[in-house]
Amino acid sequence: MIAQVKDKFHQLFEKDPVIVTSPGRINLIGEHTDYNEGFVLPAAIDKKIIYAIALNGTDTCNVYALFNNEQRSFSLKDIKPGEGWINYLMGVVYQLQQRGFEMKGFDCVVSGDIPIGAGMSSSAAVEGGLVVALDHLLGLGLGRMEMARIGQLAEHTFPGVKCGIMDQFANLHGRKDQVMLLDCRSLEFQYFPFEFSAAYKIVLCNSMVHHSLASSEYNVRRAQCEEGVEVLRAYYPGIRSLRDLNAEQVEQYKDKLSPKVYDRCLFVTQENERVGKACAHLQKNELDEVGRLMYASHEGLSRLYEVSCPELDFLAGLARERPEVAGARMMGGGFGGCTINLVEADKVDEFISFIQSRYNEKFGKVPEVYVTSIEDGAKIN
Structure with missing residues (x-):
């Protein structure tokens, strides 16, 4: 892929580029907790967005996307939300301008192998890769957490998805063979070794359902959680978010919440508790216990948070049948995308064959399956 991106860049722009690799991410557990100031346990993976990029001495940014062979341009003097994938790049440039940095025009070619709509956060990889590139080319001196904030705000303001910080954080802070416990309020984090990489593989099974509902429903879920906090603040005056409550406290005032808002709040508080338990089990090398928490997470995402779909539930159910x-659980915003499965390394082929066969019987399509590894975050190559 790097060679392809370089070749296309030379062909279009006739100069030498800087190469940036920017990974997708998995999240072992802790879904829809980040925008509730809770805890998440993500990692960067070996699926990547790749940039070839160089300054061009003008006020125009020219971007060629190899994944759809489309070239788009925008002026630094008039950046406003547009249509499609270019929004993610324009949003980054706009946020840097808002911080007072003088932007300069650039030429770039972008490609990658992160499946779109599969819940591996291709959008954060696009954002993170560009901010790393511009920090390098323009000598901005940005810290990694500030870069993550820029990517998050870019997504808020241009594509209009009110995402939490997890995806951008994981993209920029990834470390090979380690997962990261992130406190989404304080932004403090610590690494936990994933010491099972020889015995187990992280296998992502794509439902092949594009999560077209995810963006709009994501914002609905966020609003429901905020509504719950407003109601519960009457009984717990010091709370700022669901992070400040446990599941028992939510249950105590069930009758004060609408049924949907109660379910959302209960899920988030339970999920935060599961993240803490998962870290304790990882430290003791108790992968089976981590796995039980993943299955419980999926049940909550399906029944309480209602962001699953029949295809994801079926995939998670198939995984339960396999010793x-x-x-396993669904991963990402929901309504499609992938399940994440922890599979014994020597049984991966057998597992894939089973999943693809049974899923095809049920839904008439063969799911794509990705065997991934945990890798470093976005970087200059």
């Missing part, structure tokens, strides 16, 4: 699977 070689330690745990």
